[in-house]
Amino acid sequence: MAIEIQPESAQAPGGGEPGTPRTARPWWLRPGWHTALIGAVVGYVLGHLLGNFIGSGYQQVAHSNDNDMAIVLGYLFLILGWLIGLGVFNDLVRQMLGHPIPHGDIEPETGLARYFRYTLDHKVVGIQYLFGMITYFLTGGLFAMAIRTELLSPSYHVLSPSAYLMVVGEHGTMMMMMMTSVITGPLGNYFVPLMIGSKRTAFPRIEALSFWLTPCAYVILLSSVLFGGFPTGWTGYAPLSVQAGEGMDGYAIAFGLMGISMILAGFNLICTIICYRAPGMRWGRLPMFVWAMLTVSFLFVLAAPVLVGGMYMIITDRTVQTAFFVNQLGGSSYLYQDLFWFFGHPEVYILALPGFGIVSEVIPVFCRKPLFGYKVAAAGMFGVALLSFFVWQHHLFDSGIDPDMRPLFMLTTEMISIPTGFIYLVALGTFWKAKIRLTVPMLFAIGFYINFLFGGISGVVLSDVPADVTSHGSFFVMAHFHFTIMGGLIFAFFGGVYYWLPKMMGIKLNERLGKWNFWIMFIAFNSTFMPLFAVGELGQPRRVFEYASNLQTINDWVSISAFVLGFGILLFLINFVMSTVVWREPATGNPWRSRGLEWQVSSPPPADNFENIPVVLSGPYEYGDPNALPVADLNPPAGVISGALAGAGSEG
Amino acid sequence: MAEESASPSGPPAERNDGLRLAILWVVASAICCPLVYIVWGPHLPPGAMSSSASGQQFDLTVLATIATPVVLGVLIYFAYALTFWRAKAGDETDAPPIHGHTRIQLIWIVATSTIVLALAVFGTYELIAPAGAGGGEGPQPIWKPNTSNILQVQVIAQQWAFTYRYPQYGGMETTQLVLPLNQAVQFNVTSLDVIHDFWAYQLGVKADANPGVNNVAYTTPQHTGSFVVRCDELCGLWHGAMYDYGQVMSVSGFQAWAQQTETAMAKITAALPPYALTYDPTVVPVLGKVLVQLGLTGAGGGFYNPNDPEQP
Secondary structure (H helix, E strand, O other), X not given: OOOOOOOOOOOOOOOOOOOOOOOOOOHHHOOOHHHHHHHHHHHHHHHHHHHHHHHOOOHHHHHHOOOHHHHHHHHHHHHHHHHHHHOOOHHHHHHHOOOOOOOOOOOOOOOHHHHHOOOOOHHHHHHHHHHHHHHHHHHHHHHHHHXXXXXXXXXXXXXXXXXXXXXXXXXXXXXXXXXXXXXXXXXXXXXXXXXXXXOOOOOHHHHHHHHHHXXXXXXXXXXXXXXXXXXXXXXXXXXXXXXXXXHHHHHHHHHHHHHHHHHHHHHHHHHHHHHOOOOOOOHHHOOHHHHHHHHHHHHXXXXXXXXXXXXXXXXXXXXXXXXXXXHHHOOOHHHHXXXXXXHHHHHHHHHHHHHHHHHHHHHXXXXXXXXXXXXXXXXXXXXXXXXXXXXXXXXXXOOOOOOOHHHHHHHHHHHOHHHHHHHHHHHHHHHOOOOEOOXXXXXXXXXXXXXXXXXXXXXXXXHOHHHHHHHOOEHHHHHHHHHHHHHHHHXXXXXXXXXXXXXXXXXXXXXXXXXXXXHHHHHHXXXXXXXXXXXXXXXXXXXOOOOOHHHHHHHXXXXXXXXXXXXXXXXXXXXXXXXXXXXXXXXXXXXXXXXXHHHHOOOOOOOOOOOOOOEEOOOOOOOOOOOOOOOEEOOOOOOHHHHHHHHHHHHO | XXXXXXXXXXXXXXXXXXXXXXXXXXXXXXXXXXXXXXXXXXXXXXXXXXXXXXXHHHHHHHHHHHHHHHHHHHHHHHHHHHHHOEOOOOOOOOOOOOOOXXXXXXXXXXXXXXXXXHHHHHHHHHHHOOHHHHEOOOOOOXXXXXXXXXXXXXXXXXOOEEEXXXXXXXXEEEOOEEEEOOOEEEEEEEEOOOOEXXXXXXXXXXXXXXXXXXXXXXXXXXXXXXXXXXXXOOOOOOHHHOEEEEEEEOHHHHHHHHHHHHHHHHXXXXXXXXXXXXXXXXXXXXXXXXXXXXXXXXXXXXXXXXXXXXXX
């Protein structure tokens, strides 16, 4: 077991001798997002020129006058230029040239500038992710407002059909690809080391890289607007995606890039959780949030490669005329659907599991009770993660796959509700005769359980093949996954931010505004998406700008609720900005009186998380047990660590 | 893990929470389940216009009825917990340390597994008995209607319209979908360009239209009237406008319509490619960029560029 016992700087991982100290350079000469931006622009221009040079001879380019090769190479060089400008490869090049790697900066950076640079501290990466994810989420949310504005009328009136499709595609893709990391990125990276008693994550460079790829993916995805967007929605079904205009390239590159970011983030977290637990942090004492991060990370590394492969094939189909997905030329449009959903269904659980983790973490604190059925909760997460790889063909029930497959995939899909039920058993058991404190995180957790209940129940309807014939591809599906993702993941994320922001910034979000935020969001959310179940069953397909005129009243109701929901999310933003910038109400060490290991250090945590590696003495949920030991000894007497380490190898 | 007893250890002889919850739940379910099944069920979509539609309606009714106690159980539990198990103001103490309860966990796991497996069996039966329940079964359907008198209708999807071919009526092609009452219909759904989806809403039929693939779905109309056909798979610019209306007529009305249309269309039918289960889009006009370069343009010489905002 690789447990760091030296009080090593969290910012200076990697091998090599301590280098000679560098002289201080002004900030604008050091790599940061401004140099990265320059690199990206230069990279795009170079790539585009190269693509024009290669692709101009193509018959197709001459015919249609659009050169996907130039766009794709432009994007790829943009990514490369961005990373070079950011200084990602600096240490690598130094090492290759035989120079020593400077250990950390001249003085550990504490200023604001470190948040705009390739910083290796997991706490900085967490904060970067937090601001990034909120930006991506709000961008996607604005597109949703545009969709609901268009759907106020049963024919098209605000957006042209092509603009509507563009907005639908941008909304769907922004939410589904960026939000995969909405919890794992900020809260996972920040809290996993703190929760397992480690000073750092296993691969800080990979972790920082996983974040810095996301702004790239975000910009590339948005840039497809300049090419007229893409007409396929977030699923990108071939052959439509092969036929589509140049905006499609942005979709494929951005989604593939986000897939790579997921793989990197996943490996880092898996290795951290397995190898960097403090002595005494047995598997049976691991906080539920860490279990969720572990299962999600396995889904990341096992599912995302399939996505990257699928996107790669789309790109080659579009540029160099391979025909993976063109039926007439020996390919198969089913191949794309299979590849996409083989990633896409585990992805749905990539979105659900972190939510399970957060609510399971929050409810014992505010019920003042141990988590009911700890092993059941962990088993539920593993069961969901495992089964998620065996259900993807339920997206293809009506597509003309081998009909024999359908009872099988109906069974596997319905089986997922068994481990999901475990999560509910744990919640109900934890609430039993509890002493409930209705704080904002707790409200969001309860909101999660109620929203996800409807998401789960409607999922059973969709898994039933005959019922799915009506519901498939309609607004019913759309309402279903908004209940699980928006009502589940995003509610859990907000709950997590309210719960952990005092730890991350030492600042408490305003409680009163937080309650307004929750109630407006919760009511508006249900008022938006509950009627959409009916809209779908009444025959409105997804992604249409025209619908039956008798559905206008209900669609208008939904749109107005959606605007209120948007206002509720705006309240979160207002609360976040006002609390962190203007009010700055300081949070004392452990405002929730939580037993979690992350709450035992000061807020915000010191640079190295723990002065000494702590020795974990008991589980994190032993509330109400008078005999329970404190969760950890933060300053174990000398000799205890080495003694624990000697036993750690056999303990596993 | 400590397997302590979860049996009520709260304030003695005050209230039996378990019993009260159980009574609330049973009473609420006993009221709501029959309401859902008897009152709401017959109004559930997609109606009863065809065999597959009424099958789906029955399915939705059963699922809604089973879901009712589950939803009620969780909601009642949370409502009860938030009413009775709130911390009193100023009470900073912890609640009883209950780590788990083996019997309850076992009962829960067995109960949910039983429900889920029963649902899977029910779904499979409801899929097989009504000949695939109106869903697309692919080129080799294994569940077929129990009759030899089947009307063949080919649905040809393209950007952004459906056309229908009746091989038993001289292979005529029309933009109108007309079906006879009480006769089994076999839809052969295919596409000329990208993936579409043929969704005859009131008939409870949904089948993807894939280029180069014949996707078969069955139904038997049970009532006359008109129904909506929509494209249900995003297929490009005018996806939202890709819909038309079909008609279920009496058998004699259908025969009259078919013969009249066959005669009227005779000239056009002769110019069409011979009836086949799929059409090679390099022969029949089509498709995307890869084929545009061959100089081929779309249906009827009217290929729409994906960015072209022209009315179809």
